[in-house]
Amino acid sequence: MNEIALLEWVRGTGFQIATVVLVAGVIIRIFEILMLGRKKNLAEAKGSEFSSGMRTIVSRSVPESDSFKRSAFTIVAGYIFHIGLFVTIFLFAPHILLISELTGLGWPALPTPIVDAVAVLSIIALLAILVHRFNNKILRYLTTPGDLFIWFVTIAPLITGYIAFHRIGMSGPMLLAVHILSVELLMVVLPFSKLTHVFTIFMARWYNGAISGYRGVQS
Amino acid sequence: MDQTDSVIHFNIQASDQLTWNVEPLLHEVKHALERLATEDETSVIDLRSIPLAPGEEDRILEILGLGEVVARLNVLGSSDVVETEYSGVWVVTHYNENEETIGRFIEVTRMPEILRSQAEDVAEASERLALRLEDEQQEKQTSNKLAVEK
Amino acid sequence: MASHSDKEKTLGDVLRSHGVSRRSFMKYCATTASMMAMSPAMIPMIAEALENAKKPSVIWLSFQECTGCTESLTRAGASTVENLIFDSISLDYHHTLQAASGHRAEEAKEEAMHENHGKYLLVVDGSIPMDNPGYSTIAGISNYDMLMEAAEGAAAIIAVGTCATYGGLPKASPNPTGAVSVSDLIKDKPIINVPGCPPIPVVITGVLTHFLTFGALPELDDLGRPKAFYGQSIHDRCYRRPFYDKGLFAETFDDEGAKAGWCLYKLGCRGPTTYNACATTKWNNGTSFPIESGHPCLGCSEPEFWDGGGFYKALSIPTADVGETVLYTAAGAAAAGVALGALNRATKGSANKAHEKVTLEDLEK
Structure with missing residues (x-):
């Protein structure tokens, strides 16, 4: 298969497969979780579930000062690459074109040099996180090959995207094909790994808050 | 906007x-x-x-x-x-x-x-000029001869 | 076309006998080096090689094509320097250009193939239909038979145009004639691919000149294209590249961005994935190239450019029709999710039922 044929495959069939797996996987996972249900709580409600839940979504997204002191690096680096992923995925002009073609929704892009800088920061943050993981005894002990795989799946689109934009090391079609392929890998892995948190994190936070709200305690 | x-x-x-x-x-x-x-x-x-x-x-x-x-x-x-x-x-x-x-x-x-001026062209030119002069001379001689014969 | 004795002469002899001065020859070499995208430092070498080059015989076969490639080539012939090249090769058969026709033409081809067996250059434009030989024939001979016969005695084959190199428009889905490229059929001869729809005129003559000058094939890339012309992408040599880097794109063909000459990426430009010399060699004797005229690159020198999604859709847009698939998938997945959820609940229920409580007596046992 030549490079152009590979590129056409990842832009066509490959993308279709990845999208189907992503959409089906995420929906199945969410339905499964929702269908688990909750036991009827016989205690009297001491407060509102909804507002407490919404409040918790915000409050749990801001680090506590104590835990920030304890693991400032993890939190800062974590924020950098999460925001970086958001910016590079959703605010880069070619990506917005793709999204608006598929969904009809579009929005203005950030200037390319800014997205470029953010991508570099995110890559550095992810690399630093890996180094940190191996330098810390406890983290190293807790690390499984699965964690490394997820780390790879996350950083790969950033790196391939960066070299595709700057056209480093491979031919144009190959660079683009490899970048799209790495994204498709991410799409396929996402629903079946801890990366599902992309879709479940706010649900889970809301639920934590809702439990506390029902009990009338602070979350 | x-x-x-x-x-x-x-x-x-x-x-x-x-x-x-x-x-x-x-x-x-x-x-x-x-x-x-x-x-x-x-x-x-x-x-x-x-x-x-x-x-x-x-x-x-x-x-x-x-x-x-x-x-x-x-x-x-x-x-x-x-x-x-x-x-x-x-x-x-x-x-x-x-x-x-x-x-x-x-x-x-x-x-x-x-x-x-290129060496090849110069060489060719000198040949060509020599030939040209020869021609001229020949022409002169022929016309002279003709004149003498007359 | 050319007399027998002519073929023994070197190019230098031919030029001198045409009264071409050394200065003219130097000009010819300088523009040839420029055309072949070679460094000016190579000019003396080219001069020496050309001086001693032998006149090769060329046979040109046209199959499923539109004659655009020949049109392009004859535009190259509009300039004197390229004319000289064609004076110095002997184009023994080209059924569109030659004066002879019918049996005479076929005889000329047979004679050239016979006389120069193993030495002639075979140029092919157009793809070859494999479904039914009757789809395209010349003098009652199928394209396949004619190609195989001519290829047998060729020193090398130059596939000119995207049809001959990759199948081209005839091969576009659903490929009604079963069109294939030259390299799909011939594996035992050196093949130079000169793709493009059509290729840039001087790229065609440049490849011929390279063969004439050095008597060997130029350096080729993975797709069999000469690196001198196809070594760099349109994107990397595009004068609009700074706009791409800044993220300044024309959104439509007549907006402010288009008027200011911004990058045409969003309008579907294939520059980033297309390798050709358009951005530097340009067209119409260096006048301009498509992007300079405000139109995105179609990627015509790449395999299957005709099936690579809409020409005016950006490269980042998938070619697959995902919309409908996603709807069905989502519906199916929701149903599957509910079913799995119900199954999980049932499992939980039966586990609860099967659960035996541990009593104090059990522990005291």
Whole structure:
């Protein structure tokens, strides 16, 4: 298969497969979780579930000062690459074109040099996180090959995207094909790994808050 | 929409920089000229091998200007050999018979080779001239003979 | 076309006998080097090689094509220098250009193939239909038979145009004639691919000149294209590249961005994935190239450019029709999710039922 044929495959069939797996996987996972249900709580409600839940979504997204002191690096680096992923995925002009073609929704892009800088920061943050993981005894002990795989799946689109934009090391079609392929890998892995948190994190936070709200305690 | 405004503003700056290959190329010429001055080393730059935006080639020629020598060659269509304002920097432009440009070079040299009379042509020319003189002489002799016979 | 004795002459002899001066020859070499995208430092070498080059015989076969490639080539012939090249090769068969026709033409081909067996250059434009030989024939001979016969005695084959190199428009889905490229059929001869729809005229003559000058094939890339012309992408040599880097794109063909000459990426430009010399060699004797005229690159020198999604859709847009698939998938997945959820609940229920409580007596046992 030549490079152009590979590129056409990842832009066509490959993308279709990845999208189907992503959409089906995420929906199945969410339905499964929702269908688990909750036991009827016989205690009297001491407060509102909804507002407490919404409040918790915000409050749990801001680090506590104590835990920030304890693991400032993890939190800062974590924020950098999460925001970086958001910016590079959703605010880069070619990506917005793709999204608006598929969904009809579009929005203005950030200037390319800014997205470029953010991508570099995110890559550095992810690399630093890996180094940190191996330098810390406890983290190293807790690390499984699965964690490394997820780390790879996350950083790969950033790196391939960066070299595709700057056209480093491979031919144009190959660079683009490899970048799209790495994204498709991410799409396929996402629903079946801890990366599902992309879709479940706010649900889970809301639920934590809702439990506390029902009990009338602070979350 | 203020976003468009900022974009249009960006554009004005961008078009100022449109001539992004002009400066590096002129620097290359500058270095070549230095080498010619100090080491007598000649260089040739093919303008076709460099991506230039519309108008950029004209800009380069405009900056180099027109110097003391302008020569027009009559070789397979015409060619212009022009020394620029900067002595030692020549612009050689080749045209085809329809006066379309088929090549343009900046030559940094004391004298573009193509301007010199070429050894092969000189040798051929001297033969040709000798033959011509022989012919003339023969013609003269024949006419003399004819005159004598008359 | 050319007399027998002509073939023994070197190019230098031919030029001198045409009264071409050394100066003219130098001009010829300089423009040839420029055309072949070679450094001016190579000019003396080219001069020496050309001086001693032998006149090769060329046979040109046209199959499923539109004659655009020949049109392009004859535009190259409009300039004197390229004319000289063609004076110095002997184009023994080209059924569109040659004066002879019918049996005479076929005889000329047979004679050239016989006389120069193992030495002639075979140029092919157009793809070859494999479904039914009757789809395209010349003098009653199928394209396949004619190609195989001519290829047998060729020193090298130059596939000119995207049809001959990759199948081209005839091969576009659903490929009604079963069109294939030259390299699909011939594996035992050196093949130079000169793709493009059509290729840039001087690229065609440049490849011929390279063969004439050095008597060998130029350096080729993975797709069999000469690196001198196809070594760099349109994107990397595009004068609009700074706009791409800044993220300044024309959104439509007539907006402010388009008028200011911004990058055409969003309008579907294939520059980033297309390898060709358009951005530097340009068209119509260096006048301009598509992007300079405000139109995105179609990627015509790449395999299957005709099936690579809409020409005016950005490269980042998938070619697959994902919309409908996603709807069905989502519906199916929702149903599957509910079913799995119900199954999980049932499992939980039966586990609860099967659960036996531990009593104090059990522990005291």
